[in-house]
Amino acid sequence: MPQNKQIHLDNRPQGEAAASNFKLVTAQTPELKDGEVLVRHHFLSLDPYMRGRMNDAKSYAAPQPLGQVMQGGTVGEVAESRHPKFQPGDKVVGFGGWQEYSVVDGNQPGVLRRVDTAHVPLSHYLGAVGMPGVTAWYGLVRIIEPKEGQTIVVSAASGAVGSALGALAKARGCRAVGIAGGPDKCRYVTEELGFDACIDYKQHKDAHSLSKALKEAAPKGVDGYFENVGGMVMDAVMLRMNAFGRIALCGMIAGYDGQPIPMTYPQLLLTNRLLLQGFIVSEHMDVWPQALQELGTLVGTGKLRPRESVADGLEAAPEAFLGMLKGRNFGKQLVKVS
Amino acid sequence: MPQNKQIHLDNRPQGEAAASNFKLVTAQTPELKDGEVLVRHHFLSLDPYMRGRMNDAKSYAAPQPLGQVMQGGTVGEVAESRHPKFQPGDKVVGFGGWQEYSVVDGNQPGVLRRVDTAHVPLSHYLGAVGMPGVTAWYGLVRIIEPKEGQTIVVSAASGAVGSALGALAKARGCRAVGIAGGPDKCRYVTEELGFDACIDYKQHKDAHSLSKALKEAAPKGVDGYFENVGGMVMDAVMLRMNAFGRIALCGMIAGYDGQPIPMTYPQLLLTNRLLLQGFIVSEHMDVWPQALQELGTLVGTGKLRPRESVADGLEAAPEAFLGMLKGRNFGKQLVKVS
Structure with missing residues (x-):
């Protein structure tokens, strides 16, 4: 199994978030169990809500745990599969976090979604069509x-x-x-x-x-x-x-x-x-199918032309994230992982 | 026709409202035209919203005009009527303002409502059942x-x-x-x-x-x-x-x-x-009948026992109003006019 670079939340911000809140860690991807899928991430999504979760405060989402991989949306492709619904090469959207690979339980509903990249570029599933x-x-x-x-x-x-x-x-x-x-x-x-x-x-x-x-x-x-x-x-x-x-x-x-x-x-x-x-x-998963259909059509027909800021490499994620919080990005902020 | 004491808004508050914003005026009630009703007020309603209308600011209601009778809810009885639907002695709820008498066009829908005082005291139609x-x-x-x-x-x-x-x-x-x-x-x-x-x-x-x-x-x-x-x-x-x-x-x-x-x-x-x-x-007149029915029942069955602060005489209205804005009243603030 491949090595897996990850970015953890190492400590919580005092006021403004800083690069020192994060820590780069190299882990080993575990052997897959039955029903599991190994996803190789192409892009990570950086979103403002992540800043809120870095605080240890009562909010709608539980705080991001310390010493664990920063959580977040990802798109990528199936690298290995021990689940019949997913084949190597499948393009998928998930919530794999700030790391190069994630291991996903393919039986858990909704955690991994195969997507069509013929009309919509894969990265847009983290933005306009996500x-x-x-x-x-x-x-x-x-x-x-x-x-x-x-x-x-x-x-x-x-x-x-x-x-x-x-x-x-x-x-x-x-x-x-x-x-x-x-x-x-x-x-x-x-x-x-x-x-x-x-x-x-x-x-x-x-x-x-x-x-x-x-x-x-x-x-x-x-x-x-x-x-x-x-x-x-x-x-x-x-x-x-x-x-x-x-x-x-x-x-x-x-x-x-x-x-x-x-x-x-x-x-x-x-x-x-x-x-x-x-x-x-x-909290409103019921609207996702209808919304994604309209958004996909808007992108596919050129009526919505989303722009992306893409940072290169997992190591660039913290700085890209901090820049986004200051409005330095232009459009959807992504990190290209592989 | 009787004399009619009135309280006008004489000038607008600079900051806190004051007694000097109001002016007592004695007018003559005009002769009734066909379709009109003369109402002798028993109680005036004093309500916090009136303070907002004393300002000359954009709000949901037009400002209270200067030099005119302070507007507000009233209960009373019909003193004279040239409208077939209203008879002298009828107990009525209206929007007669801070004065002893008001002349109302009985044909205008909703401006004057006859009420039953067998189960609900007349004054409560300005409060719990109003x-x-x-x-x-x-x-x-x-x-x-x-x-x-x-x-x-x-x-x-x-x-x-x-x-x-x-x-x-x-x-x-x-x-x-x-x-x-x-x-x-x-x-x-x-x-x-x-x-x-x-x-x-x-x-x-x-x-x-x-x-x-x-x-x-x-x-x-x-x-x-x-x-x-x-x-x-x-x-x-x-x-x-x-x-x-x-x-x-x-x-x-x-x-x-x-x-x-x-x-x-x-x-x-x-x-x-x-x-x-x-x-x-x-702006939600459609709910009034349903709401008034429930409120009338709550009062009639003793489940809602509203308290009233009653100021005596039209001249007492400004001070009672200013006191209410400071929370000096206890329950619904009224002015007994006659």
């Missing part, structure tokens, strides 16, 4: 419930979730307005992703300035808001919400290092009779 | 959607909305926990209103202290929260919300004077996948 895409779908379709002609805003618009959100909103006849960091990302959001407008939040020093820019980008106000960020960006959008607006709360990356991120104007929730719903997509 | 009661009903039944055995918390529990909320929650087999200001109110909440527990927020200097007390009063956490107050109380309850908890946001009296009332831990909305919905009951 968890981030379904996250956008659930928040838009099940929480925001958009109607044709409405204005939908998403923060972190150039990212994996945001880009899918834009395509899904446009497909429903909505005006899609993105918020992103920097002119390159904003250009990508409007020119390649087809958003109607994008605001560079880095050009604004406070919520009122950002909110003013939003007034131009969303002249009829904001009916639906998909929130990935929290803090100042959320304050700014809330100031532009229309009566009966709906907010899907998916992430608050601004607060992942433990800094306070108060919501400055909660009274707007009352005066505008807003609905706000926090959610995590893994 | 707008405040329906407010509690809508928030509980349509937003919180409680299940038997769940724990429901309400702030301002001894008030008109809170007391109804408790009775409605108990009727659904829930644990009802109130938050109120002072030992007398807390005793009333548990001993007379039948809440399972009540916390005196005045005994706590910050949200963490209040939250700790709530842990004892709600050992299984909080499933549903009906919010009348905002600020520190809301922070404290949010720290105890269970996963998938639901928050009906009805009022934020803590912020009515324009002071900031940030929500300190919005990330809890995400980590606990909370739903939060702001609402105003006048």
Whole structure:
């Protein structure tokens, strides 16, 4: 059996996460038992939610255990199989973590899914046609419930979730307005992703300035808001919400290092009779087939052209992850493992 | 036609509302036209929402106009009628405002409703069996959607909305926990209103202290929260919300004077996948008949024993109103006009 490089969580961040929280370890892949499958990873997914799990805090997911492989989504191919449903060479999506290989119990439902790579590149199953895409779908379709002609805003618009959100909103006849960091990302959001407008939040020093820019980008106000960020960006959008607006709360990356991120104007929730719903997509597995089908079609037909930032080699995962938390990635952040 | 004392909004508050914002005016009641009804008010309703309308700010309701009679709910009896549906002596609920008499167009649907005073005292139609009661009903039944055995918390529990909320929650087999200001109110909440527990927020200097007390009063956490107050109380309850908890946001009296009332831990909305919905009951007229029927039965059978603070005479309305905003009332605040 091959050697298997892994990245463990060695210690928990004090404030900002750092490379020293991680540790590179070389392990041996164990012999397969009956029903098990050895997967050789091609790509690891790096996602903001992982930062939350590095803390030892009460949250929706159990904390990432110390001294164990960092958990996360993976795509790859079957290297060896002692399960009749999987053959060597099969392309699969799983949750193999930050390592080169994973051993999977092929009988456990849902942990390993064979995918078609004829129309959708394998890596996209970690992004637009994977968890981030379904996250956008659930928040838009099940929480925001958009109607044709409405204005939908998403923060972190150039990212994996945001880009899918834009395509899904446009497909429903909505005006899609993105918020992103920097002119390159904003250009990508409007020119390649087809958003109607994008605001560079880095050009604004406070919520009122950002909110003013939003007034131009969303002249009829904001009916639906998909929130990935929290803090100042959320304050700014809330100031532009229309009566009966709906907010899907998916992430608050601004607060992942433990800094306070108060919501400055909660009274707007009352005066505008807003609905706000926090959610995590893994609790809504029932929507995945329908969502993945729509997302696959959007990618296959070129209506959603996701961008990827690919770090090279497992050893690069910690730095790529830390960069993503600071918004240095462009689109979906991946690590190419082999 | 009789003279009619009125209280007008003379000028808008700068910060805290004050008696000098109001002005007593004596007018003449006009001759009735065909279809009109003259109502002699017995009681005026004083409600926290009125403070919001005194500001000239964008909100769900248009601001209270300057130089005009303060708007608000009233109960009284028909003094004269030129409408076939109303006879002198009929007991009626309306929206006559802070004055002794109002002239109502009897043809306008819903503005004047004849009520039965055999089982429910007339004044209760401004409280438990009126707008405040329906407010509690809508928030509980349509937003919180409680299940038997769940724990429901309400702030301002001894008030008109809170007391109804408790009775409605108990009727659904829930644990009802109130938050109120002072030992007398807390005793009333548990001993007379039948809440399972009540916390005196005045005994706590910050949200963490209040939250700790709530842990004892709600050992299984909080499933549903009906919010009348905002600020520190809301922070404290949010720290105890269970996963998938639901928050009906009805009022934020803590912020009515324009002071900031940030929500300190919005990330809890995400980590606990909370739903939060702001609402105003006048936009949900469809539920009123069903809600009023249940509330009337609760009052008629003694399961809801609402308390009233009654100020004497129209001239006393401003001070009674200002006192209510500071929590000096006990139960529903009314003004006896005649």
